[in-house]
Amino acid sequence: MSVSVPRLLLGLHTDGTPVSLSEHLHLHGPLPARLDPGTLLADVEGSTLRGRGGGGFPTAVKLRAVASGRGRTIVLANGVEGEPLSGKDRVLLRYVPHLVLDGVEVAAHAVGADRAIVALSEAAGELPVLQKALHDRAGSNRVEITIAAVPEAFVAGEETALINAVGGGPPRPTATPPRPFERGIDGRPTLVQNVETLAQLGLIARHGAAWFREVGTHEEPGTALVTLSGAVRLPGVYEVPLGTLLRDLVAEAGGETQPPRAVLVGGYFGTWLDADTALACELSDASLGVAGAMLGARALAVLPERSCALAEVARVSRFLADESAGQCGPCVHGLDAIARAIASLAQGRSFDGELRIRRWLDQVEGRGGCHHPDGAARFIRSALDVFAGEVALHTRGKRCGGKDLHLLPVRHRQERRAA
């Protein structure tokens, strides 16, 4: 039995073409003619929707904070998706652009903004789709919407880094406070919201809070987009109710291709869980929290038994070190040192490596201007815990016997520079 519940992905074409404006209106109906801020805020509050970019902040609280800010407000839709394991935002922008743009309009009305910017990665191919969608809606849009293509970088999705990138600067975080809801683009109160959150707003504005809560769990209602990768038959983006068993989600993707060893939950800022623990969890922060993980942006990767986990972890650690914005000493030096130490460990050339790595993890955590070092530390620390047996073997120079399957993708430095 399928666990998919297509709401955002309703009517998706199988040939890869985007849902056109007329198809979109046929599938979902038009947005309400009057988008009253009070009604919208009440609906969003009633839905208990949380941000879908990874932070999980209550959307209604954010909307209210921006709405009550001083001066003219602005909406910044975050479609950059620097996380290599996640593909959901790209799927939304590429295949259902009108639902995202509906959400932008709804959010703008909720916070009283007359201007909105949709930010996406210049390396991805969504730009022409979105341009065409905006062109097709010209005249019916009630808000001025523009597109900003920003350099691809892991950290570019961070709110303050995104604001700098949209302003034409490098995608680097700035010290907070002030947070963007106080002072963001052009110093105006800025609502930065992930494109999936916005797409959900496009539906909540049409169907209301009770409809939104019809699926999912009481605490974490609604559907969510999940990007599933690794040792599954049909990797990709799935829309399922929150609370769906991970085991059922993997089955939806055709099941495992090989016996699983572990699952990475929450992308490269996420947490490793051993496969039995992970597959018994529900897709919710309540359930995964008990196991010590967080949903994040719901990017999941299944690692099979016959892979060398440490080789994968070493490669991603190097990637995360290279993706540091380069501003804070502990992040620059600490992540680099840790990545080197993990590479030695993976190659079986380190005998005191683990202790040193753990000491350095303590030294980088909580010591950056943004959460980049914290997320990287979570990923690495959980790897040392879950793959303790493999770490012990590699430390004794024996290695685990697994093969480096290159299941966890990374962008390489030169590619990123050229992009």
Place this chain on the structure above:
Amino acid sequence: MSSRLRVNPISCDGHGLCAELFPERVGLDDWGYPIIDGEPIPSPLEQHARRAVDACPVLALRLEQLSRRD
């Protein structure tokens, strides 16, 4: 009224003067960047803290006043 030290990690270049001038509360990590615990600083030590703040060549350190209730 008490206060606590805060470092702006983006501005900090790891000169390390703060740890030299106020070792009671400022340690250094393996790369020479200050580790500060954020606990309130008792008034007898406040002068040392202020000296560390004033010595920072990139103004990355500041002394934050805590309200009575904190």
